[in-house]
Amino acid sequence: MERIREVINKRIQEKKKNEFTDLAPIDDIENGAEYLKALHWAIKKEKVKNIALAGPYGAGKSSIIDTYLKKHRITRRKALRVSMATFVENKTDKNGNPKKISLEQDEIELGILKQLFYKVNYKKIPQSRYRKLHKINWKRVWGYLVLIFFVFGIVEFIFFPDTFQMIIKKIEVAGGKFGLKGMVSNSIFLAFCVGILAIIARTYRLVLFRFKVNEVKLPAETVLKNSETAAETVFNKNMDEIVYFFEETKYRIVFFEDLDRLEDPSIFIHLRELNILLNNYDGIKGRIVFVYAIRDDIFTDTDRTKFFEFIIPVIPIINSTNSGEIFLQKLEESEKKGIVHEISQEFILDVSPYVEDMRILQNIYNEFIVYKETIRTDQELKLSDETMMALIIFKNLYPREFAELQMERGVVKQAFEDKQRYISEQCMQWRNEIDELTQKLEKYHDDCLEQVKELKTAMLGAMVDWQGIPYSIKKNYWDKYSVSKIMEDSFELLQLAELKDVEIEYYTWNSYQSVKSVNNFQEVFKRYYERIKNFQFVQEKGVCSIKGEIEDLKKNIHELSGWSLKKLIEKFGVHNVLSEKVVENKLLVFMLRRGYIDEKYANYINYFKGTSITKEDMNYILAVKNMEKLPYNYNLTKVGMVIQRLQPYEFEQKSIFNFILLEYLLSEENDDKKRMILINQLSDRTVESWEFIDEFIEQTQYKARLIQLLALCWPDMWNDIVQNISITYERKIFYLQLLIDNVDTKRLFELNDNNNMSGFIEENPDILQQLSSIQDQKVISLIEILGIIFTNVSIENVSEEVLRYVFENQYYELNDTMIRRIVEFENDTMLSGLDTRNYTTIISLGYEPLIKYIQENLKQYVKGIILTPNNTKEDVKQVMDLLERMLENDPEETKICLELVNHEEICVDDISECCGKFDSDFDKDVKILWDELLDKEKVSLKWENIKCYWDRYKITQELLQYIETNSEQLACLKNQCLKKEFAEEFITSAIDDSAFEKLLPQLELEFDIPIETVEKQKVEILIKKKYIPFDIKKYDEIKEVYPDLCPDFILYNQAEYMEVMEKIPMGETLLETLLLSSVLDSSNAEVLLNVFGENYMTTHIAQYLLQIDVKISISVFNTAWTYLLTDEIKNKLMLKYCSILNAPDFEECFSELSKIYPKFGDRSKRHNAEMANTNENKKLADRLKEVGYITSYTEQEKDDFDPVKGTGGKKNIISCWIKMVKM
Incomplete structure (x- = not known):
């Protein structure tokens, strides 16, 4: 039962998985x-x-x-x-x-x-x-015969009983002979008769069939x-x-x-x-x-x-618009049964419009299943379900064309023959264009070199003012450049850029040798050098453009031979690629354009059976033997058999060139002799060989083996590649990658003839990026063995291991670009600091290999990077570090140190930080740096730095200049470090008086310096600043050395002087100077006037009394009165000091001032006297009344007539009554 159940289940599952659909009409339409x-x-x-x-x-x-x-x-x-x-x-x-x-x-x-x-x-x-014709059943005939037999028996039994009984007896008698009973004998006879009737029935059917025809x-x-x-x-x-x-x-x-x-x-x-x-x-x-x-x-x-x-x-169940839905429905039903076909919805919707009939659709699906199971599954081939479905659709819609396709003829075969024809024609056209461009490139290159030589000739002629033909340029007695060397294409003109005054040897037009000193060599050189570089730049641009065109054409040839027919149609159009016969088949064109039918169509329609060589293979063999060239991509099928039928010497012919053949040779270990013959031929440096290599290498799966064999047999391989002007940079990189990746370093070193490989690597910044696909160790080994020194290298997407090797082993030039690459590699957030603070940024980065490299090449680094215009923001500490290292390594490099100090925007807080640790052997160099720091004010302004400098070098002119320049700021700074010794030296120095005066308060000292050692101006300042204590001894010392400073000494020490003024001799000049000074206190002036005024009065003192407000004695007034020269001044003195005058004093004064005060001097009688009504006169009138000089006064308004103007007016007067005095 279990076995039966398994069989039943198996049949049920097979039925479920069955995808076939009959083409008969259905009896249950939707x-x-x-x-x-x-x-x-x-x-x-x-x-x-x-x-x-x-x-x-x-x-x-x-x-x-x-x-x-x-x-x-x-x-x-x-x-x-x-x-x-x-x-x-x-x-x-x-x-x-x-x-x-x-x-x-x-x-x-x-x-x-x-x-x-x-x-x-x-x-x-x-x-x-x-x-x-109809089928006769013998059993039925037999039944009829048995029935007739029984009918006859019954009729005989009824109508002929005697006969019936006789037959029965004879049967029983016959049976009795065999010992059978009657009943048994009758039964056997009956059975015998029935059997005979059956034989008759069978015989009747056979005889009847022989006489019937099988038609109506x-x-x-x-x-x-x-x-x-x-x-x-x-x-x-x-x-x-x-x-x-x-x-x-x-x-x-x-x-x-x-x-x-x-x-x-x-x-x-x-x-x-x-x-x-x-x-x-x-x-x-x-x-x-x-x-x-x-x-x-x-x-x-x-x-x-x-x-x-x-x-x-009847509306169609299916048409071009909905056949895709039916297709998709059938795929979904198969998927539900667990059968998945790799056919996308996009494909179905794309091809379905060509299927308009339900029966055709169902048959397509049925045949697809059969083909798939037969060709793909049974042969275990990796075939595309979509391509197979496309071919089945084509088969059902164009069965005759499909049958021809299976016979390797017909319209489909023609389409792919059209493809090969078009590729050959197009490649030939492109090769002709490459030849034309290469010829143009070579001619252009030669023309450019010729024009560069003409410019060089013009430059040399201009240097001798066209007086002859130069033959050498002498830098000095030993060094000179021959003109023949300069005219070489490889000569680098930058070698002449450093020359200044040179001598040029030349032949005059009369063939005499002559020498000309050229002082403007650089002027002429730069003018022509710029023209040459500009010309070469334009030339390179033109060359690159032509190279690009050539490389594009080569790339097109490389790619075109491998293009599918689909891609060709997309690129060049149906009518250009396909013949008219193919274009007429719209479905085929559609399938080809979409790529549903492609070059591998044969795998989808036939079993693959390996036999002998094909017709195409034999044509190739014949072409080689006849030395006829076929396209490089000519298709070969039985490559091994083809190689066996070719002799070794035939591999030396150009006609042997075939992509598939070489691919086979590279893939096999056998046929080493034939392979090496072919490789040697490819290494012969001919254009044809290179074209074949350049095309083949894009297609082969054995690039590594090919490049190894070529490198082994072709010593000048890289030289030829790098010097080929028609090869673009990208293509050169491609070959360099292959060489590095597949050739050992020893051979690469041998290929680096004339440093062409290392030079190419060094001059292209993106080289490491281009080589990023190569194993790191191979790149590192190449850098090491070739001794590559990078001047610029891009690091993005470059292996960290490679970069670390380059940076840590100093395989680069110490320049700004490479430093940037290192900082970018270590910490790109610090890149911005390199522009303005390069060394500081590097120290902050802490990358020891770079720091060590810099410190070993400080001069180069400072000159090339630190002293660039923008790098002015270095930290003071790092600048000091650079200065110390440079002085320590090379004390003669003071000039660069000064340039560094001047270049950086720094301010040294402690001047001792700048090489202060060096001993006296470096004093000279350190002083130069310190003086520069002071001069450029790049040291913090504080007394400690002045003291530090003074401690080492005492007071120098540079220090005094610094102090003078910053005297105002220094005067505001508190001095806690400079003591007596500095002050004494400072006072006796030649410092500017203004600065000296400002800075005196900062000096701590008790003045005991001899006056004669100090300049007069400084003594004057010291007096004003009271640095010289006042006593009679000092006064006498000053009077002896600088007598005109005595008044100042007194004035700035008034209190001390007032105490001892009697002990110091007074004179008119001294008193006048003292009294006229604005510094003198009014109280002290009053004392001096009352003490010394009567004896040492001068006109200036008398006049000065009018300006000061002091109390004086009448004796001083009278003495001063005598020194005044005019009535007006005397009147002012009387009015100012009227409060100390009495009636007799006024009388004397009025007598001398009769012009101003008429009638006031007459006291012999009581009378009226008038004076102008002013404030001073009112004050005078009050004093006169107070001392009894007048009895009274009144203020009046009086008519006034001006005889000059002839006009009248009013005037205010004071009318006084003079008191009479009896004599």
């Missing part, structure tokens, strides 16, 4: 309810006898009929189906259209009759003249005649048979299918006539209905409605 309803209504309608199911081929008309008959069993018993169709021959007419198999009308009608009469059992139409026999009188001789149709001749058929049978509905394919409208006329006859015959019970499944356009509009009583339009 969305067909309305069709069935309309058809049923029409069939039931009494008046409707001709019904049309009208729709295009593949619309599902037959499926509607099947579904209808399935759902209506009663109708099915009364229905007949007749199908007639013709098909296309595998031939075309003279217009190229496919020919159809044509049928005569009689053949059609005969075919219909056969389908009618072969439908029913011959027993149902026994009177029919049609005969057909028509009566003699109804034999079909040729249409040329018979006037009646088959229907007319056999009308009685047809009528009899419908009269005897129950069939009342006939479905005609595919009659429209016959394209013979007359058959429809005959059928309609037949329908009318049948329906009009009274002997036939019921209505005869003909249902036609035809296409819509079989009749015109009026004919359709007249011919058919009812027309049912």
Whole structure:
């Protein structure tokens, strides 16, 4: 039971996984309810006898009929189906259209009759003249014979009993001889008779079959005649048979299918006539209905409605717009069964518009399954389901073209031959263009070199003012440059850039040797050098452009040979690539354009069987032997056999060049001799060999082995590559990568002839990026063995291991660019600091290999990087570090140190930090640096730095200059470090007086310096600043050395002087100087006037009394009065000091001032005297009244007449009454 269950389950699973679909109409259509309803209504309608199911081929008309008959069993018993169709021959007419198999009308009608009469059992139409073979059952015949036997027995028993009894006795007698009883004997006889009858029945069936023909026999009188001789149709001749058929049978509905394919409208006329006859015959019970499944356009509009009583339009189940949905539905059903086909929805939607018929679609899917299982699965090939489906679609839509394809001919084969033809033609065109461009490049290069030489000649001629032909340029007695050397293409003109004053040896136009000293060499050189560099720049741009075009063309050739037909069509267009015959097949063009049918089509339609060489292989062998060149990409199939049939010497010919052959040689270990012969030929440095290598290397899977063999056999390989002006930089990189990746370093060193490889690597900044795909250790080994020194290198996407090796082992030039790369590598956030504080940034980075490299090459680093214009923000500490290291390493480099100090925007906080640790051996150099720091004010302004400098170098002119310049700021700083010694030296120094005065408060000292050691101006300042204590001894010392400073000494020490003024001699000049000084206190002035004024009065002192406000004695007043020269001044003195005067004093004064005060001096009588009404005169009047000089006064307004102007006015006066004094 278990075994049975397993078998049943296995069959169920196989059924579930079955993807095949039959092409027969289905009997359960979807969305067909309305069709069935309309058809049923029409069939039931009494008046409707001709019904049309009208729709295009593949619309599902037959499926509607099947579904209808399935759902209506009663109708099915009364229905007949007749199908007639013709098909296309595998031939075309003279217009190229496919020919159809044509049928005569009689053949059609005969075919219909056969389908009618072969439908029913011959027993149902026994009177029919049609005969057909039918199966005879021998058992039935045997049954009939047994029945007859028994009937005869019974008749004999009834009507001939004697005879019956006699037969029974004879049977029993015969049995008795064998010892059998009567009953047994009768039974055996009966069984024997039945057996004999069975043998007779079997014999009858065999004999009858031998005399039957396997076809329908028509009566003699109804034999079909040729249409040329018979006037009646088959229907007319056999009308009685047809009528009899419908009269005897129950069939009342006939479905005609595919009659429209016959394209013979007359058959429809005959059928309609037949329908009318049948329906009009009274002997036939019921209505005869003909249902036609035809296409819509079989009749015109009026004919359709007249011919058919009812027309049912059938909408196609599938067309070009929805066939994709059916495809996808079938794929989904397969997926549900666990079968997945790698066919995308995009592919289905792309190809489905070409499939418009349901049967074709189903057959495509069926054949796809068969092909896939047979070719892909059975052979275990990795084939594309989409490509296979595309080929099956093409097979179903163009079966004849597909059959030709399997025979390696036809339109598909032509398409791929067109591809090879187009590639050959296009590559030939591009090669011709490459040849033209290469020739132009070489000519352009030669022309440019010639023009550079002309510019050099012009430069040399200009240097000697065109007085002759130079032959050498002398730098000095030993060094000189020959003109022949300068004129070489490889000479670097920058070697002349450092020359200044040179001598040029030349031949005059008279052929005499002469020498000319050129002082403006650089002026002339730079002018022509710029022209040469500009010209070379333009040349390089032009060369690069042409190289780019050549490389693009080579790249196109490389790529084109490997392009698929799809890509060729996309790039160049269908009409350019394919021949007209191929273009006419729209489906094929579509499949090729989309790539659904490609170069591997043969794998999808045939079994692969390995036999001998192909026809193409033999053509190649013959071409080699005849030294005829074929395309490099000529297709070979049995490469091993081809190589066996070629002799070693033939591998020395250019005609041997073939991509597939070389690929095979590289892949195999055998045939080493032939391989090396071919490699040696490829290394012969010819253009053709290089073209082959350059194209082949893009395609081969064995690049490593090829490059190894070439490097071994071709010593100048890299030289030829790098010097080939037609090879672009990118292509050179490609070959360099191959060499480094696959050739050992020893061989690479040998290939680096004339340093061409190392030079190429060094001069291209992106080289490490280009080599990033190579193993790090190989790159490192190359750098080491070639001794590469990078001047610029890009680090993005470069291996960290490689970069660390370069940076840590100093395989680079110490320049700004490389330093940036290192900082970028270690910490790119610090890059911004390199522009303005390079060394500081590097120290902060802390990358020891770089720091060490810099410190070992300080001079180069400082001159080349630190002293650049923008690098001015270095930290003080790092600048000091650089200065110390440079002085320590090379004390003669003081000049660079000074440049560094001047260049950096620094301020040293402690001047001792700048090389202060050095001993006295470095004093000279350190002083130069310190002086520069002071001069450029790049040291913090504080007394500690001044003291530090003074401690080491005492007071120098540079220090004094620094102090003078910053005296104002220093005066504001507190001095806690400078003591007496510095102060004494400072006071006696030649410092500017202004600075000296400002800075004195900062000096801490008790003045005991001899006055004669100090400049007069400084003594004056010291006096003003009270640095010299006042005493009689100092006064006398100053009076002896600088006597004119004595007044200042007194004035700035007034209190001390006032205490001892009696001990110090006074003089008119001294007193005058003291009193006239603004520094003198008014109280001290009053004392000095009252003490020394009477004895040492001067005119200036007297006049000065008018300006100061001090109290003086009457004696001083009187003395001063005598020194005043004018009445006006005396009047001012009297008015100022009127408060100390009495009546007698006024009288003396008025007597001298009679012009100002008329009548006031006369006291002999009481009288009135007038004076102007002013504030001073009011004060005077009050004093006069107070001392009894006048008795009273009044203020009055009086008429006034100006005799000059002749006008009058009013004036204010004080009218005083002078008191009379008796004498």
